[in-house]
Amino acid sequence: MLSERRLEVLRAIVQDYVGTEEPVGSKALTERHKLGVSPATVRNDMAVLEEEGFIAQPHTSAGRIPTDKGYRLFVDRLAGVKPLSAAERRAIQNFLDGAVDLDDVVGRTVRLLAQLTRQVAVVQYPSLSRSTVRHVELLSLAPARLMLVLITDTGRVEQRMIDCPAPFGENPLADLRARLNSRVVGRRFADVPQLVQDLAESFDLEDRPAVAVVLSTLLETLVEETEERLMIGGTANLTRFGHDFPLTIRPVLEALEEHVVLLKLLGEAKESGGMGMTVRIGHENAHEGLNATSVVSVGYGSGDEAVAKLGVVGPTRMDYPGTMGAVRAVARYVGQILAES
Amino acid sequence: MLSERRLEVLRAIVQDYVGTEEPVGSKALTERHKLGVSPATVRNDMAVLEEEGFIAQPHTSAGRIPTDKGYRLFVDRLAGVKPLSAAERRAIQNFLDGAVDLDDVVGRTVRLLAQLTRQVAVVQYPSLSRSTVRHVELLSLAPARLMLVLITDTGRVEQRMIDCPAPFGENPLADLRARLNSRVVGRRFADVPQLVQDLAESFDLEDRPAVAVVLSTLLETLVEETEERLMIGGTANLTRFGHDFPLTIRPVLEALEEHVVLLKLLGEAKESGGMGMTVRIGHENAHEGLNATSVVSVGYGSGDEAVAKLGVVGPTRMDYPGTMGAVRAVARYVGQILAES
DNA sequence: ACTGGCACTCGCCACCGTTGAGTGCCAAGC
DNA sequence: GCTTGGCACTCAACGGTGGCGAGTGCCAGT
Numbered sequence: 001m002l003s004e005r006r007l008e009v010l011r012a013i014v015q016d017y018v019g020t021e022e023p024v025g026s027k028a029l030t031e032r033h034k035l036g037v038s039p040a041t042v043r044n045d046m047a048v049l050e051e052e053g054f055i056a057q058p059h060t061s062a063g064r065i066p067t068d069k070g071y072r073l074f075v076d077r078l079a080g081v082k083p084l085s086a087a088e089r090r091a092i093q094n095f096l097d098g099a100v101d102l103d104d105v106v107g108r109t110v111r112l113l114a115q116l117t118r119q120v121a122v123v124q125y126p127s128l129s130r131s132t133v134r135h136v137e138l139l140s141l142a143p144a145r146l147m148l149v150l151i152t153d154t155g156r157v158e159q160r161m162i163d164c165p166a167p168f169g170e171n172p173l174a175d176l177r178a179r180l181n182s183r184v185v186g187r188r189f190a191d192v193p194q195l196v197q198d199l200a201e202s203f204d205l206e207d208r209p210a211v212a213v214v215l216s217t218l219l220e221t222l223v224e225e226t227e228e229r230l231m232i233g234g235t236a237n238l239t240r241f242g243h244d245f246p247l248t249i250r251p252v253l254e255a256l257e258e259h260v261v262l263l264k265l266l267g268e269a270k271e272s273g274g275m276g277m278t279v280r281i282g283h284e285n286a287h288e289g290l291n292a293t294s295v296v297s298v299g300y301g302s303g304d305e306a307v308a309k310l311g312v313v314g315p316t317r318m319d320y321p322g323t324m325g326a327v328r329a330v331a332r333y334v335g336q337i338l339a340e341s
Numbered sequence: 342m343l344s345e346r347r348l349e350v351l352r353a354i355v356q357d358y359v360g361t362e363e364p365v366g367s368k369a370l371t372e373r374h375k376l377g378v379s380p381a382t383v384r385n386d387m388a389v390l391e392e393e394g395f396i397a398q399p400h401t402s403a404g405r406i407p408t409d410k411g412y413r414l415f416v417d418r419l420a421g422v423k424p425l426s427a428a429e430r431r432a433i434q435n436f437l438d439g440a441v442d443l444d445d446v447v448g449r450t451v452r453l454l455a456q457l458t459r460q461v462a463v464v465q466y467p468s469l470s471r472s473t474v475r476h477v478e479l480l481s482l483a484p485a486r487l488m489l490v491l492i493t494d495t496g497r498v499e500q501r502m503i504d505c506p507a508p509f510g511e512n513p514l515a516d517l518r519a520r521l522n523s524r525v526v527g528r529r530f531a532d533v534p535q536l537v538q539d540l541a542e543s544f545d546l547e548d549r550p551a552v553a554v555v556l557s558t559l560l561e562t563l564v565e566e567t568e569e570r571l572m573i574g575g576t577a578n579l580t581r582f583g584h585d586f587p588l589t590i591r592p593v594l595e596a597l598e599e600h601v602v603l604l605k606l607l608g609e610a611k612e613s614g615g616m617g618m619t620v621r622i623g624h625e626n627a628h629e630g631l632n633a634t635s636v637v638s639v640g641y642g643s644g645d646e647a648v649a650k651l652g653v654v655g656p657t658r659m660d661y662p663g664t665m666g667a668v669r670a671v672a673r674y675v676g677q678i679l680a681e682s
Numbered sequence: 683a684c685t686g687g688c689a690c691t692c693g694c695c696a697c698c699g700t701t702g703a704g705t706g707c708c709a710a711g712c
Numbered sequence: 713g714c715t716t717g718g719c720a721c722t723c724a725a726c727g728g729t730g731g732c733g734a735g736t737g738c739c740a741g742t
Contacts, residue, residue, distance in 0.1 A: 023704090025703065025704050025705085026704075026705080027703080027704075028703090028704095037715075037716090038715070038716055038717075039704095039716095039717095040715075040716055040717070040718090041714080041715055041716070043704090043705070043706075044706095044714090044715085046705090047705090047706080057704090057705085058724095059722095059723070059724070060704090060705075060722055060723065060724095061703075061704050061705050061706095061721080061722045061723050061724080062703080062704070062705090062723080062724070063703080063704065063705095101500075101501075134482065135480050135482060135488065137478055137480055137490065139476050139478055139492070141475065141476060147476070147492065149478065149490055149498070151480070151488065151500070157490070157498060157500045159442070159492070159498045160442070161496075233598060234598070235576060235594050235597075235598065236591055236594035236595040236598060238594070239590060239591040239594065249580060250577055250580040253576050253577035253579070253580065254577040256576075257574060257575070257576065257577060364735090366734065366735050366736085367735075367736080368734080368735075369734090369735095378684070378685090379684070379685050379686075380685095380686095380735095381684075381685055381686070381687090382683085382684055382685070384735090384736070384737075385683095385684090385737095387736090388736090388737080398735090398736090399693095400691095400692070400693070401691055401692065401693095401735090401736075402690080402691045402692050402693080402734075402735050402736055403692080403693070403734080403735070403736090404734080404735065404736095683742105684741105684742085685740105685741085685742080686739105686740095686741085686742100687738105687739090687740090687741100688737105688738090688739090689736105689737095689738090690735105690736080690737085690738105691734105691735085691736075691737100692733105692734100692735095692736105693732105693733100693734095693735105694731105694732085694733090694734105695730105695731090695732085696729105696730095696731090696732105697728105697729085697730090697731105698727100698728090698729090699726105699727100699728095700725105700726085700727090700728105701724105701725085701726080701727105702723105702724100702725095702726105703722105703723100703724095703725105704721105704722085704723095704724105705720105705721080705722075705723105706719105706720095706721085706722105707718105707719090707720095707721105708717105708718090708719090709716100709717095709718090710715105710716085710717085710718100711714105711715085711716075711717095712713105712714090712715080712716095
């Protein structure tokens, strides 16, 4: 078992290493932190910590650096979440207020988070799957061509072209529009398929094929667009990574471009409740390109339920308390903004 | 004046340097290219080229590398546009077909262009300013709350919430919707303000404030959203830049995140006609961060007029003929895709 | 006008000894 | 039984040195 002091040593190592980016030795440790013991003692503790796999030395006779396992212990037991300063909180509010539409909210959030943490920010668009239908609109563009517009309670709008098998008159169209809305407005996406199931039957025989196409397009939109979008920013911060560049950031940039990977990453981070913060460190990330990075993510939403995730991607050697504080604070404010609009 | 052979030497230098990324000397040149003269002669030519500012040496007794001015001459007079192979053209078509909506088209284009050129791709969304109105829709979300949906002929959809000063009945709403559409559908954005100018007057006095709000919101949307969006991709290709990393790619990544800068960059590239290809080399780019990069851009559009730009950003040391070929080919295919939809 | 020859420059690399931070171990002390 | 000071050892980093070779500029000869 690790004594209290050994944990303290680990904490000190993590803090120093995060600050200096250089392996930290026993002497420097005792000087910077009042551990109350001599370097020799610290050396013994370090030997134990190394044996247990929490720290490692890059090469013989260099200082120690934390391993992924060491960071994990640090995050789980040694570090809290550093709350933001009043000034920072004010900055967030100023930055986020004044967003005009959903794109703008997400865009501002990404920039804000990147700036605040000095890392790469990832913000998922509010997901459709948990939201409800605010309105469905059908527009006739040409005799046999419709446009379906779906509006969600998070302010998102999706549109689809529909080519009908046969021309579709204005009256049945208005009829369909009205009935469709009366059935699905305010309902959750997941419930929609069931709610429109028998809608086609109440139409004239000649119109049924067209109605069927409309309905299936609607369902398709609901399913397809549950596939989520996201926005990233602050990639320039990657250049602060290390000194051995191309090898380090190449795979990260590649991973960041594969939005599918990122979405999976955010999606998997669901432990400890929907709104809980998740920290995945180094090799805990399934994607190989992100094995040298940590991902801090948290759910956010307009209500008490999370509708999407946001987070940052940075080197495993990051300021976890600060980053977690910033991520959590931003998520809260974004939630507020969404709830207001 | 530069003799024919000197130009040939410059061309050879550019080609070799682009291939090897290393300064090229007189001996290597005569070996790889059949210039028909000895290294000594080439050395004399090089001395002249250097005096004229087309090439430079990184340090005494190293080979020469082209300067921005040298690349400029190469692009203007020595290099053509390399057409794509049949296989590449087929790949483009396969890749671009099957896009379901505008976002998808743009997204695929970015990935395609990045892959094809192995550089950073930038694609501007089809601009609203030159497009026409396909449909305007007004939805009643709550008694005094409307949603305005604007659909363009390029498939873009913009929406705005409107809070009315007073409740607005279904009938006047339908009326407004019908009249609005009859006036503006098929018209260019620029003409809309004039077309709806006196529309409010034909409504009942009590409804006029609401109508006025709707109209002003519409106009606002037209103006605001003429501010264009773009998508970028292939940033991982930046890691192939040079060996002296952080300094090189940092400013580029920063510039790429400032979409405003990129839009200006694309916007300025309008010489030689709307659809003409523009190449801006090194310091020709106003933005400092892009002083070590070249930008190859071209307009694309569904008709014979360009509605937006796309291009790539890469090191000044790039394969200009190949890049230009790829950019032009992609622009053409995207134009076709847009015209079909 | 082109060419071969020649002396010169200078970045690159491999080698080498020095330096210093950091370690592991051990015997003595609290 | 921890803790501590001492000590020998290791090894990355640094700076200097010398040889190598690619590349240049100049000049005299054809």
